Amino acid sequence: MQGTAPLPRAARGLLLGILAASLAACGQKPDAKAGAMPPVPVAVIKVEPADVPVSYEFVGQAAGSREVEVRARVGGILQKRAYAEGKPVKAGDLLFQIDPEPFKAALDQARGNLQVQQAQLLRTKQDYERVLPLFKENAVSQKDRDDAVAAYNAAKAQVASAQAQLEQAQINLGYTRVTAPISGITSQEARSEGSLVATSADASLLTKISQLDPIYVNFSMSDGDMLSLRKMQHTGKLKLANGGGFEVQLKLPDGSIYGKTGHLNFTDSLVDTNTGTIRSRASFANPQGGILPGQFVRVQLNGAVRTHAITVPQRAVLTSQQGKMVWVVGPDGKAQPRPISVSQEVGLDVLVEQGLKAGDQVVVDNIIKLRPGADLKPHPFQADASAPAAAAKP
Numbered sequence: 122m123q124g125t126a127p128l129p130r131a132a133r134g135l136l137l138g139i140l141a142a143s144l145a146a147c148g149q150k151p152d153a154k155a156g157a158m159p160p161v162p163v164a165v166i167k168v169e170p171a172d173v174p175v176s177y178e179f180v181g182q183a184a185g186s187r188e189v190e191v192r193a194r195v196g197g198i199l200q201k202r203a204y205a206e207g208k209p210v211k212a213g214d215l216l217f218q219i220d221p222e223p224f225k226a227a228l229d230q231a232r233g234n235l236q237v238q239q240a241q242l243l244r245t246k247q248d249y250e251r252v253l254p255l256f257k258e259n260a261v262s263q264k265d266r267d268d269a270v271a272a273y274n275a276a277k278a279q280v281a282s283a284q285a286q287l288e289q290a291q292i293n294l295g296y297t298r299v300t301a302p303i304s305g306i307t308s309q310e311a312r313s314e315g316s317l318v319a320t321s322a323d324a325s326l327l328t329k330i331s332q333l334d335p336i337y338v339n340f341s342m343s344d345g346d347m348l349s350l351r352k353m354q355h356t357g358k359l360k361l362a363n364g365g366g367f368e369v370q371l372k373l374p375d376g377s378i379y380g381k382t383g384h385l386n387f388t389d390s391l392v393d394t395n396t397g398t399i400r401s402r403a404s405f406a407n408p409q410g411g412i413l414p415g416q417f418v419r420v421q422l423n424g425a426v427r428t429h430a431i432t433v434p435q436r437a438v439l440t441s442q443q444g445k446m447v448w449v450v451g452p453d454g455k456a457q458p459r460p461i462s463v464s465q466e467v468g469l470d471v472l473v474e475q476g477l478k479a480g481d482q483v484v485v486d487n488i489i490k491l492r493p494g495a496d497l498k499p500h501p502f503q504a505d506a507s508a509p510a511a512a513a514k515p
Contacts, residue, residue, distance in 0.1 A: 161495055164486040164502035165450055166437075168477050170429040173467055175359075177350075181340035181371075181420040183412050185331030186404065187303050191216060192325040193318040194296040197223065199327075206309050209410075210301045210330065217299035217327055219318065224297055228290040235283040242276035249273040305332040306410065331414045336407035338371065338383070340420045341398035353427075362424045369403040371412070372419040379418075381406045431477050432470040434502075437485045438463065447477070448484040448491050456484070456495040 193199075197219040204216050252269040255261045301307075308329040312318055319325060353359035361367065371379035383405035392399055403420060405412065412418070437447050444460060451457040461476030477483070484491065485502045 158496070160454075160498035161456075161487060161490055162498045162500065163448075163450075163484045163488075163491070165482040165484050165499040166433065166502045168431055168433070168479055168481040168483060170431050170479055173427045173430040173432055173472070174423075175425050175427050175465065175467055175472070177342075177346075177422040177425070177465075178372075179340040179342055179420045179422075181338040181403070181418050183414055183416045183418060184337045184339055185305065185333060185414045186335045186337050187305065187332040188414070189302050189305075189330045191299060191302070191327045191330060193217075193219060193299060193320060193327055194325075195219060195224065195293050196319040196324075197297065197317070199312055199314055199316045199318050201314055202310055204301075204307055206307060206328075209304070209306055211304045212301055214301045215298055216301055216307070219297040219299065221294055221297040224290065224294040228287070228294050231283070231287040231290040235280070235287050238276070238279040238283040242273075242280045245269070245272040245276040299327060301330060303330055303332055305330040333410045333412070333414070334407045335404045336412045336414075338369075338403045338405065338412075338418060338420055339400065340403070341393070341396065341400050343398055344392045347399050358428055358430075360426045360428060362426065366424070367422040368424040369405075370421045370423060371405065372421060374417065379405065379412065385422075427472065431473045431479075432467055433473055433477070433483050434485055435466065435469055435471050437483050437488065438471055439488065448488050449477075450482040450484065450497055450499050454497055454499075456491045456493060456497055458493060 200218045200220050202217055204210055204214065210216070249269045249272070252261055252266055256263070256266040308331070310328050311326045317324075318327070350359065354361070367385055369383040369385060371383070373379055383403045385401060386404045387400075387402040389400040433447060438461070439446050439448075445463055446458050446460050449457050449459045459476055459481075462474045464472045464474050466472075482499060484497070484499075491497075
């Protein structure tokens with residue numbers, strides 16, 4: 122067999138040119154590292170401790186600053202109701218009228234008894250004044266004198282007793298007019314007209330009145346939260362403005378903020394053993410009656426500042442099986458996972474209690490693409506960036 126004839130020199134040159142062009146088009150270089158990944162562009166923030174305003178929020182329930190049970194103080198037939206249920210009343214306004222006729226009769230009887238006793242006092246006084254001179258002249262015995270003195274003193278006591286009975290009858294007659302003890306909003310009547318009311322606990326309740334201005338809001342915080350606040354105040358980590366007190370605001374059920382600022386006027390010194398919480402109360406001006414007793418609201422305690430606090434955006438914090446973590450730029454420019462402990466949210470940020478220090482660079486965007494040891498290409502985070510992709514551009 123004959124061997125293959127060698128390619129002409131011109132053909133060999135053309136083939137070598139095509140191979141060279143193909144290698145150039147593929148971008149291959151003799152010294153390129155196979156499988157190397159380019160640096161990941163990430164937005165970062167540099168951790169700097171600062172004084173951070175903080176607030177604390179709790180669930181609260183409104184209650185009248187004064188809530189009074191209106192009760193009958195004498196028994197009888199309830200003749201009429203003189204108020205509109207659920208409407209405001211002023212102190213002294215007539216609410217109910219109990220049949221006064223039996224009490225008028227008792228008053229007349231007490232007045233007549235007083236007159237009888239006064240007449241008896243006058244007679245015994247005359248006897249007393251007549252016997253004394255005769256006793257000095259030995260015209261009557263010692264017994265006659267003593268009897269006259271005793272009868273006179275007894276008559277004076279009977280007059281005082283009759284006078285007290287008259288006053289009691291006048292008071293009872295006044296109690297037939299049941300008036301509002303305070304100004305406020307009335308509740309539904311507990312006894313309808315024509316009912317027999319008595320002074321016992323079960324039969325005396327007529328209605329309730331709640332004073333709405335000011336209005337109280339009761340809420341509770343856990344004993345752990347209270348202990349934490351006191352410790353931070355003691356160590357200087359937490360400072361209160363406004364003379365050392367909180368400013369209290371209310372968040373209404375529709376999410377709006379109540380227009381009046383309140384103040385704390387009571388914090389219990391005991392822990393409720395059933396719930397493990399400490400009761401507190403705030404007071405708010407409520408001139409228009411916009412907050413009603415029993416209404417649920419959210420109580421915000423404002424005016425506190427965390428000193429030298431570290432915050433990071435919430436978007437930078439991940440949750441792993443070991444807890445919270447963030448990605449930081451290591452000294453070698455590579456990605457490092459960093460476990461942290463956080464406490465509370467502050468707007469779009471979160472307070473970091475442990476795990477970060479001043480100067481650390483925390484990755485904010487592109488965190489889903491990171492792996493430990495990945496090369497990073499960091500750039501400053503723009504807080505007003507609307508999309509993560511925009512923040513991740515190199």
